[in-house]
Amino acid sequence: MYAPERHQAILAKARHQGRVEVRSLAEELDVTPETIRRDLTALERRGLLHRAHGGAIPIDRLSVEPDVSYREGMLSDEKERIARMALSEVPQGGSIIIDAGTTTARLAALLPQDIDLTVVTNSIPIAAVLATRPNIQLHLLGGHVRPLTLAMVGSWPEDALRSLSVDVAFLGINGLTPERGLTTPDLEEARIKSAFVDAARRTVVLADHTKFGREDFGHVAPLSRIDTVITDSSIDNEHLLEIEMAGPDVVVA
Incomplete structure (x- = not known):
């Protein structure tokens, strides 16, 4: 067969x-x-x-998109390795955006406690992890909550992001291809993610190997706007080379 x-x-x-x-x-x-x-x-x-x-x-x-509780159990080891690799992209004493997502949530939990950081997020779970950390100045974006991802979306957080300039944005994503760049199923989340890219001097995407070659409904950004993609070792070499040729550095955890 x-x-x-x-x-x-x-x-x-x-x-x-x-x-x-x-x-x-x-x-x-x-x-x-x-x-x-x-x-x-x-x-x-x-x-x-x-x-x-x-x-x-x-x-x-x-449904169309699995919720947070389902996704947390998927590819747990790969997400942990990706998050640990992403720590090298965290600026010393700078400002970062952490997008909603299960891999980005791993990064939030791993943030070092010996450096001062300003963190902006639209994620309720990530905010809950960081809210009591004395070394972190936390900014939780307002808006209405999307139940599937527990992310704040809508015009309120988009308006707030226009006044920000941060060092690094760490993005989660659902789909990633050379032709369409970054995509995600929900249009409101796509707009927030686009605003994150606009607000940051550098953008780092955390994406396990299953996100490569997928396209979703909402367009976020072309790969030319992305500086680095961090993925796991199960990525197909062909996908890796295609993404690198489109612009970003690809780091394999």
């Missing part, structure tokens, strides 16, 4: 049963578990499945 045929069979089974398991798929399709994992990764990059522990869930069973 060729890969496209396996992909069709996997997707059909996932949609019928609500989820698929690596082990049972490997036995049913007479291939190795490693082959099935690569198939699931390919389907996830196309936006058709979401990887879960030991298998995957079809995207149409997850």
